[in-house]
Amino acid sequence: MNIKKNTELERMSFWEKIYLPEIARGLSLTFKQMFEPTFTRQYPEERWIPTGSYRGRPVLVLEEDGERCVACGLCSRVCPALAIEVQAGETDNVKERYPAKFEINMLRCIYCGFCEEVCPEEAIIMSKDYELVFTSQEEAILGKDKLLIPIAQLQDRLEFLRQYK
Amino acid sequence: MPQIIIDGQRVEAAAGSTIIEAAMEIEKTLPHFCWHPGLSVSGNCRMCLVNVGFPKKGADGAPEFDESGNVIVMWGPKLAIGCATPVADGMIIDTQGQRTEHAQHAIMEFLLINHPLDCPICDEAGQCKLQEYAFNHSNGKSRFIEQKNHKDKRVKLGPRVLFDAERCISCSRCIRFADEIAKQPALTFVQRGDHVTIQTFPGMEFDSPYSMNVIDICPVGALTSMDFRFNARVWEMSFTNSICPGCSRGCNTKLGVRNNEILRIEPRTNMHVNEYWMCDAGRLEQYSFVNDNRISEPHIKGKHTDWESALIAVHEVLQAYNSSQIMIIGSAYGTNEDIYATIRFAKEIVKTTHIDFLEHRDPAFSDEMLKMTDRTPNHNGAIALGLFTNQHESQAEIIAQKIAKHSIKVIITIGENIASHPAFSSVLNDVEHIIFLASNDNETNKIASIVLPSSTYAEVYGTFTNEAHRVQLIEPAIATKENERFMGLKMSRWDKLGAYNDRWSQGEKRNSRPVWNILSAIALQYGQHWNYTSAEDVFESVVSTYTLFHGMSYVLLEEYQGLLLGNAKKPESKKVVYESHLLKPQI
Numbered sequence: 001m002n003i004k005k006n007t008e009l010e011r012m013s014f015w016e017k018i019y020l021p022e023i024a025r026g027l028s029l030t031f032k033q034m035f036e037p038t039f040t041r042q043y044p045e046e047r048w049i050p051t052g053s054y055r056g057r058p059v060l061v062l063e064e065d066g067e068r069c070v071a072c073g074l075c076s077r078v079c080p081a082l083a084i085e086v087q088a089g090e091t092d093n094v095k096e097r098y099p100a101k102f103e104i105n106m107l108r109c110i111y112c113g114f115c116e117e118v119c120p121e122e123a124i125i126m127s128k129d130y131e132l133v134f135t136s137q138e139e140a141i142l143g144k145d146k147l148l149i150p151i152a153q154l155q156d157r158l159e160f161l162r163q164y165k
Numbered sequence: 166m167p168q169i170i171i172d173g174q175r176v177e178a179a180a181g182s183t184i185i186e187a188a189m190e191i192e193k194t195l196p197h198f199c200w201h202p203g204l205s206v207s208g209n210c211r212m213c214l215v216n217v218g219f220p221k222k223g224a225d226g227a228p229e230f231d232e233s234g235n236v237i238v239m240w241g242p243k244l245a246i247g248c249a250t251p252v253a254d255g256m257i258i259d260t261q262g263q264r265t266e267h268a269q270h271a272i273m274e275f276l277l278i279n280h281p282l283d284c285p286i287c288d289e290a291g292q293c294k295l296q297e298y299a300f301n302h303s304n305g306k307s308r309f310i311e312q313k314n315h316k317d318k319r320v321k322l323g324p325r326v327l328f329d330a331e332r333c334i335s336c337s338r339c340i341r342f343a344d345e346i347a348k349q350p351a352l353t354f355v356q357r358g359d360h361v362t363i364q365t366f367p368g369m370e371f372d373s374p375y376s377m378n379v380i381d382i383c384p385v386g387a388l389t390s391m392d393f394r395f396n397a398r399v400w401e402m403s404f405t406n407s408i409c410p411g412c413s414r415g416c417n418t419k420l421g422v423r424n425n426e427i428l429r430i431e432p433r434t435n436m437h438v439n440e441y442w443m444c445d446a447g448r449l450e451q452y453s454f455v456n457d458n459r460i461s462e463p464h465i466k467g468k469h470t471d472w473e474s475a476l477i478a479v480h481e482v483l484q485a486y487n488s489s490q491i492m493i494i495g496s497a498y499g500t501n502e503d504i505y506a507t508i509r510f511a512k513e514i515v516k517t518t519h520i521d522f523l524e525h526r527d528p529a530f531s532d533e534m535l536k537m538t539d540r541t542p543n544h545n546g547a548i549a550l551g552l553f554t555n556q557h558e559s560q561a562e563i564i565a566q567k568i569a570k571h572s573i574k575v576i577i578t579i580g581e582n583i584a585s586h587p588a589f590s591s592v593l594n595d596v597e598h599i600i601f602l603a604s605n606d607n608e609t610n611k612i613a614s615i616v617l618p619s620s621t622y623a624e625v626y627g628t629f630t631n632e633a634h635r636v637q638l639i640e641p642a643i644a645t646k647e648n649e650r651f652m653g654l655k656m657s658r659w660d661k662l663g664a665y666n667d668r669w670s671q672g673e674k675r676n677s678r679p680v681w682n683i684l685s686a687i688a689l690q691y692g693q694h695w696n697y698t699s700a701e702d703v704f705e706s707v708v709s710t711y712t713l714f715h716g717m718s719y720v721l722l723e724e725y726q727g728l729l730l731g732n733a734k735k736p737e738s739k740k741v742v743y744e745s746h747l748l749k750p751q752i
Contacts, residue, residue, distance in 0.1 A: 072285030073398045082662055085669040088286075088395040096318065097286040097395055103668060120285045137666045 052160030055113045055126040058104060061158075062148040068123035071099035075115035075124050083108035084115060102147060106132055107140045117165070125157050167254040172261055184247035184258055185213055189741050195260055196269060196298050198276075198384040199336035200248035202743045203441045204345060210276070210336050212298065213247035214268040216240055216259040244268050266302070273303035279314045279359055280385070281331045289386030291399030292746035295334065314359050322352065322363075323371035325391055325445055326379060330362040333387040339363065339379040346442060346534075347373035363387075375534065377445045381431055382745050392449055393429045397421070402428060403655040405642035406723075408629050410498060410622045411447040412530065413539035415631030417726065418443060420452070420623055420642040423657055425672025427452035427623060427642065435726045436740045438635060444536050455623045455643060458605050461675035464616040472676070472686070478615050480690035482575060482598050483515060492519035492573040494564065495552045496580040497541035499680055500627025500639065502703040504543065504550045505710075506681035507579060509695075514688050519571060522552045523581050524559040537632055542622070546630035549713050549730055561588035568592045575600065579680055580619065584608040602680055618677035620645055625679040626700035628722065630730060637727035638719055647678045 015021055041048060050056065061068045071088035089100030115124045127149060134140040151158075166177045171188055178187035183206070185195050198210035218240035220228040229237045238257050244265065247258075259265055277299065284290045299305070316330035335354065340363065344350045351371040355364050365371055371379075380388045402421040409416040409430070416439035421429040430452055432443035463475035470478075483491060493515065495507040504522075511520040524544070531538040541547075553559060565588045568576070576583070576593075577600045583589045584599075585608040593599070593612065601613035604621045624643045628636050640655075641648050648654065663670020678686075681703045685695040697703050701719050708714045716733035725736045 070286045071395070072290075073401065074285065076659075077398070077400060082659065082667070085667075090395050095286075105667065107666075120282075141668060 050128045050130070052156035053164075054128055054130075055111050057106065057127050057129040057132060057142075058109065058111075058113075058115055058124055058147075059127040059129070059149040059154070060099075060102065060144070060147045061123050061125060061154060062150050066093075067098065067144075067148055068121045069099050069102065070095060070097045070121055070123070071102070072097075072120060074118045074120065078114045078118045080112065080114065081108040081110050083110075099144065102144050103141050104147060105141045106134070107137060116161075122158070122161065125154060125161065127154065127157065167252050167256070169252050169254075169256040169258060171258045178252040182252055184215060184217070184245070184250050184252060184256075187252050188247065188258075188260065189743070192741075193260065195247045196294075196302050197248060198294055198334060199338060201338055201341075201382055201441075201745070204338060204341045204382075206249050207337050207341060208246050208249040210334065211246060211272050212269065212276075212302075214244040214265065214272065215247045216262055216264045217245045217250065218257045218259075219253075219255055220257065240264075269298075269302040270304045273299055274307055274309075276334050277303075277307060278309045279331070280334065281313065283329075283332060283386070286395075287332065287386035288389050288394060288399075289332075289383070293386060294384035294746075316362055320364075321370075321391075322365055322388070323373075323376050325449075326371060326376050327389050327391050327394065328363060329387050329389065332385050333363060334385055335361050335363075336384055338382045338384065339388060342379050342382060343371060343373065343376075346378070347375045349373040349376075374444050374446065374532065374536065375442060377448055378432070378442045382441070384745070390429070390448075396428050397423050401657055401659060403642070403657040403660065405623075405640050405655045406433060407623065407639045407642060408542065408631075408637050409443060409447040409451055410542040410629070411444075411451050411540065412535075412537040413542060413544050413632040414439065414535050414537045415542055415629055415635065415637055415727075416443040416447060416535060417637070418447070418451075422623075422642045422655075422660070424660060424670060425643055425674060426456050434742045434744055435637075436742075437726065437737065438631065438633070438637070439535055441743070441745070442535065444534075446530070446536070452623075454605050455621045459673075459675055459677070460603055460606055460610065460616060460618040461673065461677065463618060463676070464610070464613075466614055467611075472678075475615060475617055476686050476690055479600055479617070479687050482600065482615065483687075486575050488516040489519075489571065490574040491515050491517045492521075492568060492571075492576050493517065494576060494578040494581050494583065495520060495522040495547065496680075497522050497525070497544045497547045497552075497559075498580050498622075499543060500622070500625065500629060500700070501543065501546045501550060501636065501707055501714075502627050502700045503579070503680035504547050504552050505703060505707045506684040506695075506697075508550060508552055510684040510688065514684075514691050514693060515577075518554055519567065519573065520552065520554055521564050521567070522547050522559055523561055523564065523583075523586075539632065542629045542631070545632060545634055545730075546628070546636075549630060549634075550707070550711065561586050565589050565592045568596065574598065578602070578609065578613075580604065582607045582609045584612050602683055604677065617683050618675060619683060620647065620675075620677045620679045624648060624677065626719070627679070628704060628719075631727075634730040635727045636714070636717060636722060636730060638722040644674050645678070646674050646676045647682065649674055 071086050073086045076084040076086045083105045085103045087101040088097050091098050113126050116126050169176050169178050188195050195213040197213040199207050218238040221237040221239045223229050318329050320328040322328045340352045343352045351365045351369045380390050402423045404419045407418050407420045409418045417433040417435040418430050419433050420427050430448045434441050462469045465478050493511045525540040526538050527540050528538050530536050569592045575598045579602045599613040601609050601616045602619045604619050610616050624641050624645050627639050630636050685697050688695050708717050713730045
């Protein structure tokens with residue numbers, strides 16, 4: 001039998017073979033971590049509030065005189081996941097066009113923020129909302145009632161866009 | 166014929182033609198707003214400015230050359246507009262050079278001074294000339310920092326056309342259209358300078374039956390359709406070539422479809438038939454019956470059923486009677502394929518001689534321009550194929566008399582709503598069965614024993630023969646359960662990629678079939694295999710059976726924009742097709 005032996009066991013030194021120094025090294029790291037500051041949050045009692053740069057659920061900006069959106073459909077066109085459906089309607093206001101229907105399918109949405117980037121009116125922006133729970137496919141399609149958020153609650157994101165967009 | 170050089174390319178232009186026309190012959194389109202081949206030249210937008218020169222000639226009249234052997238060109242002191250400058254022998258035209266480009270940038274900057282930033286809410290966006298040229302022929306900068314002019318945004322020019330004065334670039338295409346084509350000189354410019362706007366003359370409104378063509382020719386979104394306004398963005402629709410079935414003129418159209426619903430119909434250029442135009446009636450009336458009030462399932466005695474049992478029921482009914490007791494009323498609304506299948510069905514399957522079709526004439530509808538008295542799209546096809554027992558007897562009264570005279574017991578009516586026709590009211594009581602191939606719900610459905618849903622013109626391949634005996638191709642725009650797996654059915658991005666749980670793709674797909682398909686399925690019940698898998702197969706049998714159709718095929722019909730009956734071997738020369746909107750999204 002002309003087999004050249006080169007097993008793990010042969011390559012290890014004596015101290016490596018008995019494992020004890022390695023166990024001691026591992027335990028020392030464990031004990032050190034016990035005295036480090038903790039990062040774990042007690043969610044849901046303790047909730048994380050993201051900064052303005054966070055891309056959560058896309059929402060529509062609601063101003064005092066109604067929604068900003070003019071239903072141009074660019075968000076719908078640019079959406080790579082085809083999550084957005086817009087149907088325009090006509091009003092007698094100065095801004096003659098409004099979204100008669102605006103639906104975002106949150107099961108399709110990939111939070112890329114293209115809709116926000118393309119919007120000529122800064123009407124659709126990414127919010128801080130990351131807690132999305134649905135119990136059916138129908139429920140995951142958000143209509144205007146759930147999408148319209150008063151502008152006062154969106155100041156952080158608007159400020160972020162003003163600075164970095 | 167003057168020889169000219171456009172961008173280094175030698176062109177033999179027709180004498181008297183303008184630079185823009187000569188360029189169009191070599192498939193070069195100069196940017197333009199106010200020029201339209203169907204209208205007179207006004208030359209006021211200045212977008213088609215080109216650099217024009219002539220070779221420098223010596224004392225002996227021979228052209229002079231520089232050291233490297235090129236002709237020395239004496240460029241004009243100013244640029245010339247391509248739409249109003251006739252070509253002259255030896256003319257050298259530069260459409261892309263620095264000087265031309267500089268002029269185009271300047272014109273675009275000028276036109277955009279008072280143009281509002283309305284693109285997000287403008288119906289024209291996506292097929293707008295101003296958008297296209299702002300992208301291709303503008304440096305994208307404006308030195309105008311002052312307040313833009315504000316004008317009226319919703320002016321009713323007529324019952325169907327709305328005018329947005331801010332968006333108007335004063336090209337005068339609509340004014341010239343009203344004067345020259347619609348023959349209703351109702352529109353004019355008022356005011357001057359940047360206050361210029363378009364108005365109807367006091368006490369007049371632009372209500373010509375062709376008024377909506379101004380919406381198509383408007384190079385910007387100043388004129389919008391009150392019917393379509395804000396229904397969809399241009400890129401959300403697919404546009405399928407079709408033929409208007411509203412009258413026997415056979416205007417070439419495009420069907421704008423989203424979510425399996427026709428949203429608008431617009432004309433398609435065919436210089437042999439409708440040129441660039443179509444009537445408002447065609448636009449507004451020819452889509453609602455495709456979208457609404459449809460029969461989507463077969464019915465037996467008013468109850469829903471499936472195709473299989475409906476076809477068996479038809480077979481049973483037809484078997485129970487003598488062939489002389491059966492009458493087939495074909496339809497001039499159907500395609501040539503449907504009519505051929507109807508004739509073949511009558512001759513080979515039912516073996517009846519009672520076969521006719523109804524004329525639909527409406528003298529009130531016709532005019533000198535496009536509208537015809539004959540309201541069916543394929544009357545000439547029915548005549549050419551022989552959808553009759555005796556010619557010139559396609560009157561309802563004569564057919565009703567025949568029903569009574571021959572004591573007809575079974576009527577197969579293809580799309581014709583005979584129950585609502587007063588001529589038939591007395592004779593239908595003795596008829597025991599009506600088999601109705603219908604697309605829409607109407608009175609005949611209520612008395613018909615079997616109703617088979619047939620597809621409309623927007624859902625089938627087929628051909629219509631118009632009043633000038635021109636055979637033209639229609640293509641399916643709307644998906645049905647029968648055609649949804651066709652190769653090449655044009656669909657917008659949303660229609661193509663929609664899933665079952667997307668609310669935006671829930672447009673109804675009806676369980677309807679083309680008439681030729683239904684008739685060959687009934688023939689199969691008799692044990693006859695017609696072996697038609699597509700409308701093209703049926704058309705091939707038409708071509709091989711009838712000498713008038715010899716030499717035709719769907720490919721040629723599409724290529725030559727229709728062929729004349731009996732003249733397919735010598736088609737007319739193809740013409741340059743000018744479409745006002747070129748930026749239709751191709752997805």
